[in-house]
Structure formats: C-alpha cells, structure tokens
Amino acid sequence: MSKSNVLTLTPVETVACCSPLSREPLSQGAADRIAPLLKALADPVRLRLMSLIASHAGGEACVCDLNDAFDLSQPTISHHLKVLHESGLLDREKRGVWVYYRASGDALTGLATLIGNTAP
Amino acid sequence: MSKSNVLTLTPVETVACCSPLSREPLSQGAADRIAPLLKALADPVRLRLMSLIASHAGGEACVCDLNDAFDLSQPTISHHLKVLHESGLLDREKRGVWVYYRASGDALTGLATLIGNTAP
DNA sequence: ACTACACATCGACGTCTGTCAATATTGATG
C-alpha cells in the first residue's frame, strides 16, 4: 500500500488508500444495510450456487442445472436461490418452463470494494 | 499459524482474469472453508467492530474503546470479538489489563478478491 | 491481602436458519 502522508495525498490516493471498512467507522445504518448481503453469501450452498451461476456459460444458469450439483432436495435449492434473489445478488428470469438466474455484478463488486478491494 | 491463510487457492485458481467466484465453480471444500469467514462478517455489530478497529489509529483498538460504541452489554461485545478472532479476521494481544484487537489485512483482502469482479 | 478494574466465560432465553416431505403453481404437450 502507498505511503500515506495525509498532507500530500492526491484525490486518487485518498480514495485508493484503503477499503471503506478500514477508512472510517461504518455507521449503524450502513452496517444494517450491508450485513444482510453478506449473510446471504455466508452459506456454503449459496456460495457454490453463486459461483456456479457466475461461472456458467452466458453468465446465467437454469435451476435444472443447479439441482444436480447438490445432494440436497429441490425445495432446499429453491429456498437458497430465493434468499440470494431477494438480497439482490441474483437476477431472476423465467423463460418457458425454466427459470434462469444471473449474478448481479454490481452487488458483488460493491461488496468486494467495501471489504477491502483497492482496485480502481 | 494454524488459521493464518484460510483462503489458500490452488495455483490454477490464482492465475486468471476474474474473481475466483465467477471464474469456475467453487468446490464444496472451498465453500466450506470460506463460508465461516463470511458468516463472521455477516452481522451488523461485527461489521461495525471490524470497521472501528480497522479504521482506528494504529490499526488496533482496545476493547474499552469498543464497548462504548454500542448499546449492548459487555459480554455481548466480547462474544462478537471472539467470533471475529476465531474466524481469523482479528488478531488479539493482551497488554497489561487491556486487550487490543487488530484487523488481519490478509483475511479481508482475500475475501475481497474472492468475491470481487474484474468483469470480463 | 484487599479492592478495583478489564475482559472472558457460563447458562438461559427467544429468535432465526437450513432442511425435508408434501403440496401448489405454472407452462408445454398430447
């Protein structure tokens, strides 16, 4: 990380210095808004679901593809997808009998920059 | 040193274009290792604790400073700090009567790069 | 030693969560 003398920081350096989490104390309101997002991600099944969908061809995946990847019942997978969808991490689109889920890139990058990404 | 690098990735995983999450499906083992870290962060109080500590002067904070920032009992704060410490997100050091916590930068940036998207 | 202080642990409580079997809903097809 770059040398930080507060007096000589350019605007770019000010932003790039550290993650929002370590730049200033998070307000309670912000924490209350962000925690549910992390909570939605903080489950092994949902993590794998996000990864399966995000890495799938076309950036989207049908539920039928996802069910087979787990040793869990169909309602359980449906439940996890609902959690991810309602938290804003997954977009949902019904095409015919099938339902396709797509990762919301904004939500993911938002989380990453909050936690610690110093990427521009 | 046991939990120092919970986010270890295979060589293949470390190379590529975008975040591990969207590059290839996460293995169950990886998901099982990463989810607890996110779970530790996925609470409003713990998010604010991490932020308070990480943004505090010197990168560390004494428990006495943290208790006053919340409307919660001292045992509750102690409990949350323990969760963050045992997950590897916080380092603990006792100096005299006081205990100082420090954010483990590695764990945070690891999580961020895992989640983050350098969209293709 | 005794007291005061900083922090951790324990035990108990209500609430939230992950999972399943059973059932409902919706769309395609004969």
Added chain:
DNA sequence: CATCAATATTGACAGACGTCGATGTGTAGT
C-alpha cells in the same frame, strides 16, 4: 382437457445464533 415436467410454497423440526445477567479470571494499585 388431462397430464407431465419444472419451480415455488407451506409446515414442521432440529440446531445454530444473538443477547443478557451472573460469575470467573487475571492484573494493577493501595
């Protein structure tokens, strides 16, 4: 219309979680 296939919803249950008051542990000062 009747039926099947793909998802979602419901209800139930065990286990995990956040919180508190009470208590324990260790350190410093008198």
